[in-house]
Amino acid sequence: MVLANNKYRYIMSVLIILMIFGRNSWAEEDSLAKKYQNSLGSLISVNFEYNYLEDVGPDDNGTDHVFNLKPVYPVEGDGSNWPDHLGSDKCSLGPTAAVIAMPGKWLFAALTHNAWDIASDSDEPDVNQFMFQYFINYNFDNG
Numbered sequence: 001m002v003l004a005n006n007k008y009r010y011i012m013s014v015l016i017i018l019m020i021f022g023r024n025s026w027a028e029e030d031s032l033a034k035k036y037q038n039s040l041g042s043l044i045s046v047n048f049e050y051n052y053l054e055d056v057g058p059d060d061n062g063t064d065h066v067f068n069l070k071p072v073y074p075v076e077g078d079g080s081n082w083p084d085h086l087g088s089d090k091c092s093l094g095p096t097a098a099v100i101a102m103p104g105k106w107l108f109a110a111l112t113h114n115a116w117d118i119a120s121d122s123d124e125p126d127v128n129q130f131m132f133q134y135f136i137n138y139n140f141d142n143g
Helices: 004-020 026-037
Strands: 045-056 061-073 092-093 096-101 106-119 128-140
Touching: 004 045
Parallel strands: none
Antiparallel strands: 045 061, 092 106, 096 106, 106 128
């Protein structure tokens, strides 16, 4: 048990050091935070997430340490390189709209899209796909 605790302390220490020394200058902090939160932007990022959970397991007396690594690499493509098992096998078209507001330390955004099939000889079902996603972020002082 002591060895496991030391392992987690080591991991957390390394992550804290990376966060401290891997930061851009303080003057660019606000700008970087806004770029990071803009899901339509082209910022490459690697998100670290650590969750400590108590009262888990069959007897509700265990703990769980969950570390998530979430790399984000935006890509632009023409859609011709998708595997065959993805997609509807129909040519689809539709409107997309994005709205972003960044007042002060807040970010409010919404993204919506609808697609309908417009041409295809395929026997696959008709396409009518709607997507809506919203974002709300607040930037705390010093971080």
